[in-house]
Amino acid sequence: MARMVYISGRMLLEPDARISIFDSAVMLADTVTESTRTFRHKPFKLEAHIERLYQSLKLVRIDPGMSADKMLRTTLDVFEANLDNYGPGDDCWIVHNISRGLSIAGADPTVQVGAATVMIFTQFMDLKPWARFYTEGCHGVTPVSRAVPSQSLDPRIKNRSRLAYTLAEMEAKQVDPLAQSVxxxxxGHVSENKGGNIFCVTKGVLRTPSTVNCLAGISRATALELAKKLGIPTEETVLQPYDLATADEMFFTSTPYCIxxxxxxxxxPVGDGTVGPITKRLLDAWSDLVGLDIAAQAKAQIN
Ligand SMILES: Cc1ncc(COP(=O)(O)O)c(C=O)c1O
Incomplete structure (x- = not known):
């Protein structure tokens, strides 16, 4: 079945969905975004993603032209229109991109001159890039480029201006093609990965940077909630590379791979160089929460 996407008030077949080359998404990367995933075809924490989307919109002063409730209902309509595209073992992304709309050259770019461009689509959840890391663990590498300072752009605004993250990830991958950026x-404090948050475990305490210098990831919040349920002490703090280098365990969190x-x-090596017991407990608890073996689903895609 052809993919149906939503663009500014209309549900269209993907090839018919177009934006102007003058859209502020293209001209200025003036776009906020969300990415939600499904588990067993059920959107996970969609309300929290919509809430974060509206916080980002508020901060960048884009009026999406619809309430958060309407956004939620429209999102579910897009998802349901595409459900037949996903097999029983598959899941999908549900992505929102909202730009300030047409950007008139020479005019004040801070002014929204017309309707925002609201784009919502679903996408097959391709887990192949991460599948092997559930067993062998990935390699975290600190790139040369530093995070955009929160004094310049608050990292809690989830936006599509991704050049800084892309360059940092590229630098990490020049060290090791399979590396994940730290x-x-x-x-010099640990902030985040180009698309994920960073955790370590030291002497039984689960530690992660506070959201002063990273996105308030919804997976980050889920990991902290699960830790609390399991009685694992947590700490949101300042972390230095030293803390990761001397930790017993380390992991990343993000919507597609969870942990x-x-x-x-x-x-x-982090700790003894193998996937640690607290990391495993958290991943198991997450699998229980969503009724699906998260690592097995990813591994099934490479077998
Ligand atoms: C820069 C950055 N940090 C962290 C995350 C993780 O956020 P979440 O857990 O909500 O997917 C993302 C997700 O895309 C991100 O882009």
Whole structure:
């Protein structure tokens, strides 16, 4: 079945959905975004994603032209219109991109001159890139480029201006093609990955940077909630590369993979160099929460 996408008030077949080359998404990357995933064809924490979307919109002063409730209902309509595209073992992304709409050259770019461009689509959840890391763990590498300082752009605004993240990830991958970036802020503190948050476990305490220098990830919140349920102490704090290098365990969190264990940091083993017990407990608890073996689903895609 052809994919149906939503664009500014209309549900269209994907090839018929077009935006102007003068859209502020193209001209300025002036776009906020959300990415939700499904588990067993059920959207996970969609309300929390819509809430974060509206916080981002408010901060960048884009009026999407519809209430959060309407956005939620429209999103579910897009998802349901595409359900037949996903097999029983598959899941999908549900993505929102909302730009300020047409950008008139020479005019004040801060002014929204017309309707926002609201784009919603679903996409097959391709888990192949992460599948092997559930067992072997990934390699976290600190790139040379630092995070955009929160004094310049608050990292809690989830936006599509991705050049800084892309370059940082590229630098990490020049060290090791399978590396995942551990981006530091300008003070040298651990901030986040280009698309995920960073955790470590030290002497039984689960630690992660506070949202002063990273996105308030919904997976990050889920990991902290699960830790609380399991009685694992947590700490939102300042982390230095030293803390990751000396940690017993390390992992990343993000919507597609949930928890991605990391067993090497800047080419040193993390702990004993294997996926740690707290990481495993959290991943199991997450699988229980969503009624699906998260690692098995990813591994099934590479077999
Ligand atoms: C920069 C950045 N940090 C963290 C995350 C993780 O956020 P979430 O858990 O809500 O997917 C993302 C997700 O895309 C991101 O882009």
């Amino acid at each position: 981006i530091l802020d300008i003070d 991605m264990p990391s067993t090497r940091f800047n080419n040193h």
